[in-house]
Amino acid sequence: MPSLSKPLSPWRRITNVAFIGLSALASVLVLAPLVAIFGYLLYKGIGSINLAFLTKIPKPVGESGGGMANAIIGSVMILGLGSIFGVPLGIGAGIYLAEFGHGKLVTLVRFTADVLNGVPSIVVGIAAYTMVVLPQQHFSAFAGGVALGIMMVPTIARTTEEMLLMVPNTIREAALGLGIPQWRATLQVTLRTASKGVITGCMLAFARVAGETAPLLFTAFGNQFWNVNPNQPTAALPIQIFSYAISPFDEWHKQAWAGALILIVLIVAAVSAVRIVTSRGTMANNA
C-alpha cells in the first residue's frame, strides 16, 4: 500500500513540472504566430494609414495618394449581406438538427453541412456566380454576400446544433411544463440558454469569411470607384489587398499592408461589438 502521507517521489514532481511546462510552451507556440502576424501588420501598415486612406478612393496608376474607402465600405456591405443570409439560415438549420430532426434527413443535413464546410471557397464562388451573377448578367455585392453567406452556414449550423445539445433536457421540460408553445420554448428558452456558444459560432464563421478573396472574385468582382448600391460590382478589402500586393508599385504594396491591417481591425471591432451588445440582458450562467 503506498502511503499518502509520504512526500511525492521526485519522478512525479518532474513529470508534473514537465507537463505544465509543455502545455505552457504549446500555448506560447499557438499565440506566437498570431502576435507575430499582427505585429508585422502594424509595423508595415500603420505608416500608410491616414485620413486619405480611410476616406478616399484609389488613385489611377501613377498618381500617389488615394485610399481604400470604397473597399472598406464594400467589405462592410458584403459581410453584412453575408451575415443576413448566413446567420438565420445557419441557426435555423442548427435548431432543426438539434431539436426537431429525427432519422435520415438529419444525417443527410449534417453530412451535407460537413461536406460544404470542406468545399474550397473558390468553388462556392463559382456556385454563387452561376446562381446569381449569370441570371442577373452583372457582378454585385449581393452576389458576394450570397457566396459568403453560403460559406457561413455549415459552421453556424453545426455549432448551433452542438450548443443546443448541451442544454439539459430539464430546461426544455421546464418550459413545456409551463404551457409555453414548442416554438417559443425553443427560441426563447433553449436557444437563449445556448446563446453564448451560438454567438461564438456566428463570430467564428464571420471572421473566417471576412478574409475570403476567392469567392468574391466572381461575385462582387471589385470596383475602383465609389459604390454603395448592393446591386453593382463592389470593391472589397481582400480583393483590393490582393490586386495591390501583386502589383509592381511600391506605394500599392504599402497600401496593401494598410488594407490588411484595417481588415483585421474591422473583424476585431465587429466581434467585440456583437459580444458587448449581446451580453446585455442575458445573465451569465453562474453570475
Place this chain on the structure above:
Amino acid sequence: MGVGIEVRDLNAWFGKAQILKEVNMTVGPNAVTAVIGPSGCGKSTYVRCLNRMHETNPDAKLTGSVKVGDKEIYESGIDAVDVRRKIGMVFQKPNPFPTMSIYDNVAAGLRLNGFNKRHELDAAVEGSLKMAALWDEVKDVLKKKSGASLSGGQQQRLCIARALAVQPELLLMDEPASALDPISTGKIEELIFQLKTQYTVVIVTHNMQQAARVADYTGFFLMGKLIEFDKTEKIFTTPSDKRTEDYITGRFG
C-alpha cells in the same frame, strides 16, 4: 381554486414497454395526494400523464381518460399546450432557466404566453415568490441575480414560484425535495401544506415519512399498477393490501 382529478383506465407505454397498467384514481379538489412506490414503478410517468408531458417523448403512447376539473384532457381537439398552462409542474432537479434573472424566471410562463403588462407582471412575480416563501430572500436581487445563482433549495422554491405564477388549477410535483437537504425539504413541505388551501397538489415521493407528513391521500404503485389508494392515515396504519404493508414497513423496495 383547485380542481378534482378523475383518472380512468390509464395505460401508458414507452415503445413496447408498458409503464402504467389500468390505473384508476379519483382525487378531490384542494387535497394533497402522494404517489409512492419503488423506483421504476411508474410514479413519474403517472404524474406526467396528468399534464400531457408524457407525450413529449417520441416513443410515448397512452390510452384511457384523465379528467381535470370537468375537462377531459385527452379529448381530440384539446391542445396539450393549453392543458399544461393550467397545470403546474415542479421537477425532481431544480431547473431554473440559467440565463434569466430571478424575476424573469418567475415571469417566464406569463411572458412567453404573450402576457406583458408591467404592473400585473410585477404583482404576479411578487405574489408567487411570497407564496413560495422565497420573497424575503431574493427581493433585493430580483433582476440582478440569475436563477442559477441561488442555492439548491432556493432554486426549487423559485421553480415552484414559476409554476404558481401562471395560476394553475393543479400542481404536480415530481420528487420535489429529493435533491435537497432536510432544512430545504422542511420548507418545501411547509409550503405544500399552505398551497393546498388554493391548489390541488399531486406529489411523487420516495420518502414515506414525507408522504405521511404532507398528504391527505396516498396511492401506492407497484410495477405500473395502482395497488392501493386511500386516505394517507389508512395506508400507513391499516393497509388492506399485503404488498402495500410490505412496502411501507420496509420489507422490500
